[in-house]
Amino acid sequence: MAKGEDHELVARVVSAQDTQAFGELIRRHQSHVRNFLRKLTGDFSAADDLAQECFMRAWDKLHTYSGSGSFIGWLLKVAYTTFLQSKRKSKRYAEILEQVGHVSDLESRTHALQADEVTDLDKFLAVLSEEERAIMVMSYACGLSHREISDATSMPVGSVKSVIFRGKEKIRTSFDIKDHQHG
Amino acid sequence: MTSKIINMAERMKDEQDRLLESMFESSPIADDGFSETIVRRIRRKLWIRRVIMPTAVLLGGLVAYQPLAALVKGLYPLLLSVQGDLVPSLSESLPSLQLIITGALVLVVALFSLNMIED
Numbered sequence: 001m002a003k004g005e006d007h008e009l010v011a012r013v014v015s016a017q018d019t020q021a022f023g024e025l026i027r028r029h030q031s032h033v034r035n036f037l038r039k040l041t042g043d044f045s046a047a048d049d050l051a052q053e054c055f056m057r058a059w060d061k062l063h064t065y066s067g068s069g070s071f072i073g074w075l076l077k078v079a080y081t082t083f084l085q086s087k088r089k090s091k092r093y094a095e096i097l098e099q100v101g102h103v104s105d106l107e108s109r110t111h112a113l114q115a116d117e118v119t120d121l122d123k124f125l126a127v128l129s130e131e132e133r134a135i136m137v138m139s140y141a142c143g144l145s146h147r148e149i150s151d152a153t154s155m156p157v158g159s160v161k162s163v164i165f166r167g168k169e170k171i172r173t174s175f176d177i178k179d180h181q182h183g
Numbered sequence: 184m185t186s187k188i189i190n191m192a193e194r195m196k197d198e199q200d201r202l203l204e205s206m207f208e209s210s211p212i213a214d215d216g217f218s219e220t221i222v223r224r225i226r227r228k229l230w231i232r233r234v235i236m237p238t239a240v241l242l243g244g245l246v247a248y249q250p251l252a253a254l255v256k257g258l259y260p261l262l263l264s265v266q267g268d269l270v271p272s273l274s275e276s277l278p279s280l281q282l283i284i285t286g287a288l289v290l291v292v293a294l295f296s297l298n299m300i301e302d
Contacts, residue, residue, distance in 0.1 A: 019226055019229070020222075023218050023222040027214055027218045030217050030218055031211040031212040034212045035211075038209075039207075039209075048217070052217075052220065052224075056224060059225050121206050140200075140207035141207035141208070168203070171199075
């Protein structure tokens with residue numbers, strides 16, 4: 001993906017509020033962002049809604065992109081923040097429902113709906129914490145460097161490496177990867 | 184030099200890394216109007232900002248002017264009575280004070296309306 005072209009498009013958006021240039025940026029990166037959010041949420045429809053919110057937020061905050069890292073790294077940071085905020089909101093929503101006597105089955109319903117589509121990757125992701133999942137997806141699915149993940153998650157590079165190591169260990173011990181690698 | 188070493192270290196992948204990469208690999212998602220939907224939302228947002236703002240200011244001004252003028256008229260004698268204690272030239276600046284208050288309130292009404300419309 002041409003980094004220079006991304007920067008040119010970003011400059012057009014920031015200087016002239018060029019919606020066509022922003023549309024081009026979306027077309028280039030929507031697949032990465034949607035895949036990232038789908039892996040985080042496990043719910044395709046919710047992930048696409050979040051992706052829309054992410055791009056709307058990216059439009060508002062594009063002037064804060066310094067251009068020092070890759071644009072997709074910055075975009076995934078916005079996506080991750082959007083995901084965390086939505087998670088907090090739904091947690092509050094569930095708490096309110098519980099307070100008024102409704103048992104919140106939002107999460108289980110979401111998973112039950114897609115139970116027949118559970119893949120090996122979903123099983124891997126299930127043993128990871130939310131933070132580990134996000135970082136592993138950024139690293140292995142989106143191909144971000146440790147530095148880019150550090151920028152995206154506002155964590156030191158050393159912590160990113162530890163989280164990846166820990167995630168790998170969890171997957172290794174949970175699924176006995178070494179013995180059943182390609183089976 | 185240091186960043187080169189870090190990059191090399193990152194590239195030194197073990198078999199589990201390669202396995203994870205293949206597991207995490209996913210086929211690209213087709214756009215299918217996704218980008219167009221967002222661009223439309225943004226254009227609508229821009230349109231609201233550009234067109235509705237002056238309209239909201241105008242409407243806010245029309246709605247707020249009469250009660251504000253009455254309020255300022257009511258306060259005017261009070262301000263006159265204390266003007267000597269505060270600023271000697273207050274009486275000269277009162278007309279502009281009236282304008283400032285009206286303007287500020289109109290702006291608040293306009294911004295409030297804009298926020299409501301955007302939401």
